[in-house]
Amino acid sequence: MSAFPSAPLVALDTLWLQVAGTLCNLRCTHCFISCSPDNHAHGMMDRAAVARVLQEAEALGVREYYFTGGDPFLNREIFELAADALARGPLSILTNGVLLKPEWCARLRELSDASPYSLDLRVSIDGWDAATSDAIRGEGTFERILWGIGNLARAGLNPVVTVTEACAGAGSVAGRTRLLSFLTSIGLARPRLKVMPLLRLGVEAQRSRAYGPAETLRGVSLTAAEADVLQCSSSRTVTSRGVFVCPILLDAPAARMADTLSGSLRPFELRYPSCHTCHVEGLTCRT
Amino acid sequence: MPDLTPARPREEDHGTLRRVALLGGIYSNYLALDAALAVARAREVDAVYALGDFGAFGPHPDRTVERLRDGGVACIQGNYEESLAAGAGDCHCGYTDPRDNHFAQISYDYTRENTSAEHKAWMGTLPGHVRLRVGGSRLLLCHGSPRRINEFLWRTTTPDAFIRRTLAEFATDVVVCTHTGLHWMRFPEPGRGVLNVGALGRPANDGRTHVWCAIVEDHGGVLRAEHVPVPYDHERLAREMTAEGLPAEFVETVRTGWWTTCLEILPAKERAAGRF
Ligand code: SF4
Ligand code: SF4
Ligand SMILES: [Fe+2]
Numbered sequence: 001m002s003a004f005p006s007a008p009l010v011a012l013d014t015l016w017l018q019v020a021g022t023l024c025n026l027r028c029t030h031c032f033i034s035c036s037p038d039n040h041a042h043g044m045m046d047r048a049a050v051a052r053v054l055q056e057a058e059a060l061g062v063r064e065y066y067f068t069g070g071d072p073f074l075n076r077e078i079f080e081l082a083a084d085a086l087a088r089g090p091l092s093i094l095t096n097g098v099l100l101k102p103e104w105c106a107r108l109r110e111l112s113d114a115s116p117y118s119l120d121l122r123v124s125i126d127g128w129d130a131a132t133s134d135a136i137r138g139e140g141t142f143e144r145i146l147w148g149i150g151n152l153a154r155a156g157l158n159p160v161v162t163v164t165e166a167c168a169g170a171g172s173v174a175g176r177t178r179l180l181s182f183l184t185s186i187g188l189a190r191p192r193l194k195v196m197p198l199l200r201l202g203v204e205a206q207r208s209r210a211y212g213p214a215e216t217l218r219g220v221s222l223t224a225a226e227a228d229v230l231q232c233s234s235s236r237t238v239t240s241r242g243v244f245v246c247p248i249l250l251d252a253p254a255a256r257m258a259d260t261l262s263g264s265l266r267p268f269e270l271r272y273p274s275c276h277t278c279h280v281e282g283l284t285c286r287t
Numbered sequence: 288m289p290d291l292t293p294a295r296p297r298e299e300d301h302g303t304l305r306r307v308a309l310l311g312g313i314y315s316n317y318l319a320l321d322a323a324l325a326v327a328r329a330r331e332v333d334a335v336y337a338l339g340d341f342g343a344f345g346p347h348p349d350r351t352v353e354r355l356r357d358g359g360v361a362c363i364q365g366n367y368e369e370s371l372a373a374g375a376g377d378c379h380c381g382y383t384d385p386r387d388n389h390f391a392q393i394s395y396d397y398t399r400e401n402t403s404a405e406h407k408a409w410m411g412t413l414p415g416h417v418r419l420r421v422g423g424s425r426l427l428l429c430h431g432s433p434r435r436i437n438e439f440l441w442r443t444t445t446p447d448a449f450i451r452r453t454l455a456e457f458a459t460d461v462v463v464c465t466h467t468g469l470h471w472m473r474f475p476e477p478g479r480g481v482l483n484v485g486a487l488g489r490p491a492n493d494g495r496t497h498v499w500c501a502i503v504e505d506h507g508g509v510l511r512a513e514h515v516p517v518p519y520d521h522e523r524l525a526r527e528m529t530a531e532g533l534p535a536e537f538v539e540t541v542r543t544g545w546w547t548t549c550l551e552i553l554p555a556k557e558r559a560a561g562r563f
Binding site: 011013057058059060061062063064088089090112116117118119120156157158173176190192193224 | 294384385434441442443444445446448449451452453550551554555556557558559563
């Protein structure tokens with residue numbers, strides 16, 4: 001039986017914080033960590049918990065922060081958390097956008113202006129029309145997401161829009177062109193777009209398909225350059241339950257590496273099918 | 288178990304200097320290079336360093352390389368030199384968006400076709416790092432970042448904590464770099480920080496047509512760093528680029544001072560500061 005390769009932690013550059021745990025106001029059918037209003041697998045992180053992590057991250061020289069969930073805007077302290085992160089480095093907040101009312105976008109703009117570092121808002125849609133996107137994200141969500149995107153743009157925060165390949169053809173040249181012109185049509189003068197492959201985990205495994213037995217890295221040996229591009233060689237993810245190897249494997253018990261960041265700075269054995277996606281499709285959750 | 292530690296580039300130690308001029312990406316802008324060398328002479332520097340990316344974007348890449356080699360400029364390899372010397376098919380600029388890569392490929396193909404084999408071989412002999420001492424500070428000159436030739440060190444995504452870690456990891460006080468095309472510096476502690484010297488190759492996306500270099504000097508035993516604006520005959524460069532069939536988008540940048548291409552890689556704040 002041949003072994004799985006390991007990814008060394010080359011440098012802790014990127015820190016993901018699951019500030020809303022697995023709690024989400026939506027219940028998307030492609031969510032690889034099955035977030036929903038009632039998934040309490042990972043809980044909300046409060047300001048003190050986040051501050052402890054940020055302090056340790058700063059001492060370790062982390063370069064950038066990402067807030068995710070679930071939806072980070074369900075966290076009542078989200079603006080304080082964002083200010084705490086932006087005092088230390090650039091921050092990206094991943095959101096479904098449906099809660100982004102104008103007053104909140106204005107507050108985000110103030111936080112951005114007050115920091116020497118960049119603040120990015122990243123909003124996910126799943127197609128260029130309500131029919132495609134709502135089928136995945138829920139009835140009426142497309143319009144609501146576009147409202148949030150528009151509010152960000154009006155506050156002068158040009159969001160990064162992500163689309164997964166659940167939107168058929170999104171990654172092709174034609175698909176990208178169509179998405180970019182759609183984003184221009186809704187008022188994003190300089191559309192920023194990231195197309196992401198699907199991870200056949202969580203509820204997505206039922207929507208499309210689960211991973212097949214051949215989709216693993218068993219017996220594969222990675223070069224330094226190949227290991228270097230995997231996000232687990234340069235990041236860790238912190239949730240209410242501890243430090244995990246990456247933002248993808250939150251349901252895998254062995255992916256929980258330690259209680260603290262400094263305890264998690266060791267190689268990780270890539271024995272999950274999603275590791276195959278990362279390696280073969282070059283997936284990174286970073287912008 | 289394969290060795291997965293990243294390799295470090297070849298490094299040279301050039302000892303202690305009093306005042307040096309530092310040139311970022313030239314991108315074939317040999318007219319701005321001439322202007323910067325005049326600035327360096329006027330400032331009576333001990334040495335001039337070019338931090339890589341001699342080609343790209345502009346016309347007649349060999350004119351830049353000839354001036355560097357004949358003018359006694361100490362050169363460091365950038366991602367362009369690494370790629371050209373290795374015969375690579377693209378510039379390894381580190382862009383991720385297809386819109387950026389589209390224009391990067393046009394630049395690279397033109398530069399590769401118009402750079403002599405002898406110059407390409409010379410590029411392969413250049414060091415990746417040079418160490419200096421100026422004003423009591425240890426300087427590490429590199430292209431992108433000390434650890435990666437094509438890492439972008441932008442002002443708004445390079446926090447103090449990361450600067451401190453990098454300085455400790457590479458046993459230096461100041462990292463001197465380019466690659467982003469935008470100049471900035473931040474010193475979390477006196478004499479310790481990052482100096483991105485910007486680029487001679489294209490203006491700094493601020494609506495002004497001049498370009499930038501940097502000068503560091505020993506100021507009474509303390510390091511002093513400054514960015515220096517470099518005006519040059521940008522209309523002539525624009526005409527030559529048009530004559531060479533380079534994209535109208537590039538020419539517009541030279542004429543207006545606003546970036547029109549390779550914009551997706553910019554962090555949010557740097558992007559918001561430009562026109563496009
Ligand atoms: S995909 Fe995003 S918005 Fe949808 S349920 Fe998961 S976390 Fe929530
Ligand atoms: S899923 Fe991807 S990021 Fe996570 S451990 Fe596997 S290879 Fe690394
Ligand atoms: Fe470069």
